[in-house]
Amino acid sequence: MNTRLLAARALRGVVSESRSLTAVLEDILPTIPRALDRAFVQSLSFGVLRWYWQLDWILSRLAAKPIRDDEIRMLALLGLYQLIHSRVKPHAAVAETVAAAERKQWAKPLLNALLRSWQRRQDALRLEMQSSYAAVYSHPDWLLEAIKRDWPEQYTVVLDAANQPPPMALRVNRLKTGRDAYLALLREAGIAAEACARVESAIILAQPAPVEQLPRFDAGWVSVQDGAAQLAPSLLAVEPGMRVLDACAAPGGKTLHLLESCPDIDLLAIDHAPERLRRVEQNLQRAGLDAQARAGDASDPAAWWDGKPFDRILLDAPCSATGVIRRHSDIKMLRQPEDIPQLIQVQRQMLGALWPLLKPGGILVYSTCSILRSENERQTSAFLNEHPEASEVAIRADWGEAVSCGRQILTGADGMDGFYYARLTR
Structure with a gap:
């Protein structure tokens, strides 16, 4: 099964059916045999939703008329996300996204044209985008305004932070070990981490890691929890x-x-x-x-x-x-x-x-x-x-x-x- 198509179906579950992404992925991820593919589908799904309002604004400028097919529309957003916000090589982002429409041959020329159009017009569209706060900060208008109203001096920093992938934070069980001792265990395991300056029990990993790789996680030495x-x-x-x-x-x-x-x-x-x-x-x-x-x-x-x-x-x-x-x-x-x-x-x-x-x-x-x-x-x-x-x-x-x-x-x-x-x- 094509991973981008699975991600498109996950997105459709959220955007069109108002289901939580967690619930949708609980249905989809177990059907994917390889761990790397599961991680890729998850990353694409979170990423498109993170930048949805920006990607949707761009798609509205590229498409001559709205795309009625939800799955193909999600594939278009996925392609744009890969081109704008991911490390996927542009030629692969276009080719693989187009290939994901394998059961809807009519959509392949459309997807190819939309993504190629972005590559040609991106400088002009980025400039035009500055007139839309919802697109720049990728938040719905009502929420953007609510945050701006409550935090007029900090709202742009808050909105930018909300669009960044979060760090993975751990809570050290100090009945079992101390924070410095657990940081040493992480170093021995080759996992880079640092203490959270404001919270005595908190550790922040340099990169997210599967919990099974964390020393003595199963023994309750640490839990995953934000500081x-x-x-x-x-x-x-x-x-x-x-x-x-x-x-x-x-x-x-x-x-x-x-x-x-x-x-x-x-x-x-x-x-x-x-x-x-x-x-x-x-x-x-x-x-x-x-x-x-x-x-x-x-x-x-x-x-x-x-x-x-x-x-x-x-x-x-x-x-x-x-x-x-x-x-x-x-x-x-x-x-x-x-x-x-x-x-x-x-x-x-x-x-x-x-x-x-x-x-x-x-x-x-x-x-x-x-x-x-x-x-x-x-x-x-x-x-x-x-x-x-x-x-x-x-x-x-x-x-x-x-x-x-x-x-x-x-x-x-x-x-x-x-x-x-x-x-x-x-």
Whole structure:
């Protein structure tokens, strides 16, 4: 099977059927025998979605009329992506993309003409493209404007960072080893890496590597997790004997990290989706750690709470995921402007529902992987205004930047994903 055709079908699943790229690739990749071919299909799929708005703008200038066949349109975008943003040699990008239309002979002359046209006209089209921010920064207009509105001085840097392939970050399990010792193991294995300056448990690899190549990964010595997501345990400041709730816990990275930072806690991890909760259980098993894992909706504690209050609560709330677009480029395609008010309402409900479960003097950490102020500082500020018994515990740190309530990391800052944290107490 032609790898470019498989990538085109993966893209069609996202663009035309509104499926997540992860779900689509879970169907397609197991059918590809060679690991290199699987990696190529994955790279093409992520790359085209990363640059979709730019590629689509270019295609609209090259094609005399819209291409009605979704598969052929995706092949055209794939060809342009290879010519503009990949290391594939131009002659191979054109020839192999045209060849991928093997079952639709009528499309081969069209694809060849479009890609050759770009090669002839690219200088003029690059100049014309400067008039379209959506094309230059490859974001949908509504999202570009939202980011520009919230971060008028930083938005171009944020948008550029969102279009870069992300680094692979690891979290060292300090119950098993120290960060310096694990860096030495990586060097022995021939894997280049460095410590993340802002996060004590984080390592950033120079190049992504399969987890099976990481020393003692199966023994739970490290997990794959972005540095920004590794900040939660330090903000919760858990101590032995505390009762801790990890709400919206799947896939379990923060659950494991809490236990790695202080194993002698009574930890309950909940998630509304039983199939996602199984990921939490699998990760706990790999790391040899214990916690209660229970299916439950954070906005409806009556269905799962035993009535005993918690010393610490971590609410990693559902959000727009605008801070992790560089890892999930399909977010730009799947997220719609009408989703934001709905997510804000869900976040508000969860905060309100979990707050009564916190002991007096306890700490609730609210986090998102969003960079939109409406989901972050405005959300927590509104909560504080509505709950006079609640107050903010200021976060003093050398990462991110202080906002009206909490602290915000913008995409790419110190190599990290976009994340928001606020610490509340009663």
